[in-house]
Amino acid sequence: MSEKEVKNLEEIFEARIARDEKIEPKDWMPEKYRQTHIRQISQHAHSEIVGMLPEGNWITRAPSLRRKAALLAKVQDEAGHGLYLYSACETLGISRNELYDQLHSGKAKYSSIFNYPTITWADIGAIGWLVDGAAIINQVPLCNTSFGPYARAMVRVCKEESFHQRQGYEIMLTLCNGTPEQKAMAQDALNRWWWPSLMMFGPTDAESVHTAQSMKWKLKRKTNDELRQQFIDQTVPQADILGISIPDPDLKFNKETGHYDFGAIDWDEFWQVVKGHGPCNKERMNARVSAWENGEWVRDAAMAYAEKQSKKKVAQAS
Amino acid sequence: MDKNWPIWEVFVRSKNGLEHRHFGSLHAADAEMALENARDVYTRRNEGVSIWVVESKYITASNPEDNGELFEPAQDKVYRHPTFYNLPDEVKHM
Numbered sequence: 001m002s003e004k005e006v007k008n009l010e011e012i013f014e015a016r017i018a019r020d021e022k023i024e025p026k027d028w029m030p031e032k033y034r035q036t037h038i039r040q041i042s043q044h045a046h047s048e049i050v051g052m053l054p055e056g057n058w059i060t061r062a063p064s065l066r067r068k069a070a071l072l073a074k075v076q077d078e079a080g081h082g083l084y085l086y087s088a089c090e091t092l093g094i095s096r097n098e099l100y101d102q103l104h105s106g107k108a109k110y111s112s113i114f115n116y117p118t119i120t121w122a123d124i125g126a127i128g129w130l131v132d133g134a135a136i137i138n139q140v141p142l143c144n145t146s147f148g149p150y151a152r153a154m155v156r157v158c159k160e161e162s163f164h165q166r167q168g169y170e171i172m173l174t175l176c177n178g179t180p181e182q183k184a185m186a187q188d189a190l191n192r193w194w195w196p197s198l199m200m201f202g203p204t205d206a207e208s209v210h211t212a213q214s215m216k217w218k219l220k221r222k223t224n225d226e227l228r229q230q231f232i233d234q235t236v237p238q239a240d241i242l243g244i245s246i247p248d249p250d251l252k253f254n255k256e257t258g259h260y261d262f263g264a265i266d267w268d269e270f271w272q273v274v275k276g277h278g279p280c281n282k283e284r285m286n287a288r289v290s291a292w293e294n295g296e297w298v299r300d301a302a303m304a305y306a307e308k309q310s311k312k313k314v315a316q317a318s
Numbered sequence: 319m320d321k322n323w324p325i326w327e328v329f330v331r332s333k334n335g336l337e338h339r340h341f342g343s344l345h346a347a348d349a350e351m352a353l354e355n356a357r358d359v360y361t362r363r364n365e366g367v368s369i370w371v372v373e374s375k376y377i378t379a380s381n382p383e384d385n386g387e388l389f390e391p392a393q394d395k396v397y398r399h400p401t402f403y404n405l406p407d408e409v410k411h412m
Contacts, residue, residue, distance in 0.1 A: 083359050
């Protein structure tokens with residue numbers, strides 16, 4: 001294809017997106033659109049998969065059968081979300097194994113929030129309430145994104161996500177209505193998860209390198225700062241109901257703007273964790289890689305069994 | 319031998335009376351495992367009463383580049399639609 005022909009196709013493509021048409025896997029798309037989507041969708045899938053690890057830590061120690069069943073179901077949902085997203089990503093012409101390789105080699109990123117440890121049961125409450133709450137705000141606009149398979153996966157994910165947040169908030173509520181020690185545990189979890197949750201929306205708009213292009217492709221419909229503000233505005237009253245306080249001395253409702261003003265985010269910490277120096281980066285990757293490597297013989301055996309069965313069928317038929 | 323599990327497409331009937339609809343895809347070593355995985359991945363909340371799985375390589379798809387010759391001819395055949403025919407208002411139930 002000549003440069004002029006590509007340019008022409010690009011114009012038709014951008015016009016389709018501007019008209020809110022969906023792009024499907026076999027449609028022509030600019031290489032950059034394909035690469036950006038592989039990056040974002042796989043990063044999203046990896047986050048779901050790695051996100052199972054901090055919570056999995058508490059399945060065997062959940063305080064009651066009710067909590068245990070809910071946590072198991074939630075972690076299973078995360079696995080499902082990862083799988084919806086991997087399969088959406090594979091429609092762009094990358095294999096599942098390549099995606100795993102990118103995660104395991106550190107080439108692909110996942111949400112840095114999962115590099116923090118879950119040291120008490122209250123952390124499971126805080127994750128559901130804050131981390132899933134932030135994820136919902138990030139994800140809802142993606143239900144309308146331009147790439148069809150991604151949008152469809154997100155519709156399914158968003159439907160399931162609201163149970164996650166409610167189960168987390170219920171855990172917090174129970175702790176806050178419990179003994180002083182339990183309430184202190186809830187406060188401690190909020191203290192540790194608040195700032196990392198704000199970081200989940202990504203760098204400030206001024207620093208975000210992908211925002212402009214992503215807005216154009218409807219991979220983003222609101223900027224990082226807008227989404228972060230929305231999260232703060234909706235979460236502060238929820239903390240008030242719990243009777244615990246957000247660990248930010250500068251947090252204050254601004255009557256003029258109708259929003260909460262908040263203190264400075266420690267972006268050095270964010271970049272440290274992104275670059276692999278968070279409290280649990282190594283532990284998370286070791287868990288992933290060893291699960292993959294130790295499971296190899298099982299995958300191979302399943303494949304060998306499948307081949308044997310299909311040969312048997314052929315033999316019987318002839 | 320390719321040791322990677324192949325991709326399967328999953329179709330789910332959400333309730334009797336409705337058709338199976340494409341839900342997504344997954345990897346599995348064989349058809350039986352594909353069904354089991356489809357049940358866990360796509361029907362955790364009563365989304366279905368019946369599942370079909372088919373290995374993706376067996377699906378032949380039309381190419382969007384051929385959309386012109388495939389689908390445009392239908393656009394100028396307005397006589398296939400009832401509104402193409404002019405009848406007086408007095409004619410009822412037609």
